[in-house]
Amino acid sequence: MTKKDEQFLNILASPAAAQRMSRRAFVSGSVVAAFSGGFLLAACGGDEETPGGTSGATSATGSTGAPAELEDQLNFYHWAEYDDPALFKRFTQEFGPSTKIDVYASNEEAIAKLTAAAGSSGYDIVVPTGVFIPLMVENDLLEELDLSKIPNFANIEAVYTNQPWDPNNVHSVCKDWGSTGWIIDKKQISTPITTWQDFIDVGMNEASGNVSVLDAPNELAGLYFWANGIDWTTEDTADYDAYEAFMVSDFASHIKAFDSYPGVALTQGNYALSQVWNGDARQGLNAVDNPDDYEWGLGAPETELWMDNWCIVKGATHPEAAHAWINFILDPDNSLQDLEFHGYNTGITGVKEAAEAAELPFLDLVFFDEAQVATFRAGAVNSSLDRQVEIYNKIKAAAGG
Amino acid sequence: MAQRVADSERGARKIRAPRFAMALPAWIWFVFFFSIPVLWIVYYSFGYKPNIFKTIATDKLSFDRYSEALSPEFLHVFKQTLQISLIGTLLTLLIGFPFAYWLATRVAPRWRGVLLGLVIVPFFVNFLVRTVGWLILLAPGGPLSTLLQKWGIRDEPLHLLQTRGAVQLGVVYNYLALMIFPLFVALDRLDPAMREASKDLGASRWKTFRQVTLPLASPGIVAGLLLVFIPLTGDYITAAVLGGAKGNMAGALVASQFTTAQNWALGAAQAVILIIMILGTVTVFALVGLAIRWLARRSRRITVPLTVEAAR
Numbered sequence: 001m002t003k004k005d006e007q008f009l010n011i012l013a014s015p016a017a018a019q020r021m022s023r024r025a026f027v028s029g030s031v032v033a034a035f036s037g038g039f040l041l042a043a044c045g046g047d048e049e050t051p052g053g054t055s056g057a058t059s060a061t062g063s064t065g066a067p068a069e070l071e072d073q074l075n076f077y078h079w080a081e082y083d084d085p086a087l088f089k090r091f092t093q094e095f096g097p098s099t100k101i102d103v104y105a106s107n108e109e110a111i112a113k114l115t116a117a118a119g120s121s122g123y124d125i126v127v128p129t130g131v132f133i134p135l136m137v138e139n140d141l142l143e144e145l146d147l148s149k150i151p152n153f154a155n156i157e158a159v160y161t162n163q164p165w166d167p168n169n170v171h172s173v174c175k176d177w178g179s180t181g182w183i184i185d186k187k188q189i190s191t192p193i194t195t196w197q198d199f200i201d202v203g204m205n206e207a208s209g210n211v212s213v214l215d216a217p218n219e220l221a222g223l224y225f226w227a228n229g230i231d232w233t234t235e236d237t238a239d240y241d242a243y244e245a246f247m248v249s250d251f252a253s254h255i256k257a258f259d260s261y262p263g264v265a266l267t268q269g270n271y272a273l274s275q276v277w278n279g280d281a282r283q284g285l286n287a288v289d290n291p292d293d294y295e296w297g298l299g300a301p302e303t304e305l306w307m308d309n310w311c312i313v314k315g316a317t318h319p320e321a322a323h324a325w326i327n328f329i330l331d332p333d334n335s336l337q338d339l340e341f342h343g344y345n346t347g348i349t350g351v352k353e354a355a356e357a358a359e360l361p362f363l364d365l366v367f368f369d370e371a372q373v374a375t376f377r378a379g380a381v382n383s384s385l386d387r388q389v390e391i392y393n394k395i396k397a398a399a400g401g
Numbered sequence: 402m403a404q405r406v407a408d409s410e411r412g413a414r415k416i417r418a419p420r421f422a423m424a425l426p427a428w429i430w431f432v433f434f435f436s437i438p439v440l441w442i443v444y445y446s447f448g449y450k451p452n453i454f455k456t457i458a459t460d461k462l463s464f465d466r467y468s469e470a471l472s473p474e475f476l477h478v479f480k481q482t483l484q485i486s487l488i489g490t491l492l493t494l495l496i497g498f499p500f501a502y503w504l505a506t507r508v509a510p511r512w513r514g515v516l517l518g519l520v521i522v523p524f525f526v527n528f529l530v531r532t533v534g535w536l537i538l539l540a541p542g543g544p545l546s547t548l549l550q551k552w553g554i555r556d557e558p559l560h561l562l563q564t565r566g567a568v569q570l571g572v573v574y575n576y577l578a579l580m581i582f583p584l585f586v587a588l589d590r591l592d593p594a595m596r597e598a599s600k601d602l603g604a605s606r607w608k609t610f611r612q613v614t615l616p617l618a619s620p621g622i623v624a625g626l627l628l629v630f631i632p633l634t635g636d637y638i639t640a641a642v643l644g645g646a647k648g649n650m651a652g653a654l655v656a657s658q659f660t661t662a663q664n665w666a667l668g669a670a671q672a673v674i675l676i677i678m679i680l681g682t683v684t685v686f687a688l689v690g691l692a693i694r695w696l697a698r699r700s701r702r703i704t705v706p707l708t709v710e711a712a713r
Binding site: 109111116135209258259267386394396399 | 450452453454455456472474475477478481537540541542543558560562563645646647648649654657658660661662663664
């Protein structure tokens with residue numbers, strides 16, 4: 001199934017987020033619209049084999065392919081452009097619940113909003129980055145998962161389960177993982193970029209006023225720390241003072257935009273140089289007519305390692321549908337289709353081979369070799385988090401000058 | 402008997418309809434949905450953000466958020482906002498006035514409704530969607546840029562998006578109609594006989610415009626200026642969609658404190674500063690306007706006896 005298929009999705013978004021969300025939707029001519037769930041196919045929900053539905057591990061209530069038992073709705077609090085809209089549509093057709101998506105640009109934003117709502121947010125599924133999960137659990141923002149309702153959990157490669165932030169996958173299962181790098185418009189930039197320091201140098205010279213950075217406090221800090229050989233999990237206030245001084249006084253004025261999805265915007269040619277997540281870069285390369293004009297670079301000498309995870313929000317009113325979705329998306333075929341869309345390694349056993357067999361484009365942006373993975377550094381949620389957000393706001397304000 | 406019935410009826414009517422009853426729904430609305438929330442915002446602006454999981458705490462009250470909000474980085478955004486909104490308001494007046502004048506005085510009455518309807522048409526589309534439309538139009542790879550390059554007007558793609566210029570353009574577009582309506586109403590009510598009388602008395606076109614049309618249209622101009630300036634200064638959608646890092650506006654700053662940073666205390670302090678900035682600007686301009694009017698009247702008062710003497 002291709003992305004050219006008609007995609008209808010009900011989207012609630014803040015203006016800033018809607019901008020990101022709707023850019024491609026608008027350009028490709030599809031109008032954001034509602035599709036209400038399962039009106040056609042719900043009645044014959046049994047005819048498509050329910051993924052993993054044959055397992056005897058299902059609970060006594062027998063969630064096996066019985067759409068009638070699921071709630072009629074499923075509300076996501078999600079990152080933008082992060083799953084193939086066709087999959088939401090198929091989920092609705094097969095299982096019944098209609099899906100709604102609200103998006104956030106950073107974990108901090110999601111956490112703060114969920115905390116403010118105190119269990120009444122109305123969201124069922126949230127997709128936090130792994131390192132944020134312990135704090136979220138501590139603050140009672142997440143429900144425990146019932147893995148017996150997610151038989152497809154067994155499809156995830158063992159290395160991506162039982163992570164340090166959530167032993168035994170009590171609250172989360174891996175959605176996908178990836179890293180951060182840059183994408184260059186070679187028509188506008190001739191200087192080669194091989195490290196984050198190059199990124200900063202070019203950003204302040206050749207690409208000045210034409211550079212975008214991720215709209216996320218931690219990755220913005222990472223950009224500076226990786227470039228300067230500082231461990232980006234540092235809690236040293238001196239490191240943060242230096243980061244603040246440099247970014248606010250020296251770098252901010254060169255920034256054109258804080259954009260978490262510059263890849264999606266690649267067709268519009270807004271930036272000469274962008275800090276970008278690998279999957280988003282790949283989405284952009286897939287969308288442009290002339291991918292040879294652009295160059296992806298993985299962050300160096302060090303860069304980020306993140307894993308986003310399916311979690312159920314505390315107080316979710318559609319838990320059965322949420323479990324059904326997680327199980328649905330962990331199905332190898334669905335997972336491959338999703339990977340084709342978002343461009344991140346889903347960690348499903350055999351997904352790499354399947355992607356290669358399907359000859360999907362730009363797989364070097366999805367799967368990394370051992371030498372590359374060795375330079376990846378997981379972030380940390382620690383005492384410097386508030387400072388990160390504070391500095392990020394100052395940089396944003398200073399960038400207007 | 403009949404007298405008593407009439408009396409009691411009158412009495413009952415008095416009880417049933419106190420004079421302020423008609424305004425009561427609006428009062429309730431304003432008190433509960435305007436005054437109380439605004440006071441709440443003011444209260445929050447003295448609080449602080451205790452940690453990432455809390456948006457606000459008010460156990461310790463201080464002015465610290467105000468000094469934070471007025472730090473050079475943020476102050477700059479306020480200045481820029483004022484600049485964008487003053488220029489934007491002036492531009493809507495300069496663009497809107499000739500149009501409203503033309504519509505009210507030159508267009509046949511049967512077409513006025515249609516043309517006015519056309520001005521309203523964009524309002525049928527959501528504000529955000531209209532603004533996102535510009536995003537596509539102005540993109541370096543978008544239609545406008547492509548056309549300009551094709552016609553040889555520009556050698557390279559248009560880099561208007563994510564600049565202050567894009568925000569300026571966006572706000573003028575988004576608020577122009579709010580200027581045109583009150584101007585049109587004021588100019589439309591103006592009796593053509595007034596202008597004719599002025600002409601008959603020997604005034605030039607320019608003098609008629611300056612001394613007859615403009616003063617009589619001034620309530621419409623003031624209404625238009627307020628209707629545009631106040632929401633424009635607080636606008637954040639246009640800045641968030643078209644502005645990027647450079648075209649930041651105070652409204653977007655406040656919104657990002659409440660939504661992204663979830664620092665309600667700082668956001669509230671910025672909102673209060675924004676309100677004060679708007680009130681202050683309006684007050685300054687009102688005083689300047691009053692002073693100009695006073696001077697104009699005074700100068701006119703002097704000319705009258707002179708002309709009378711000359712006539713003798």
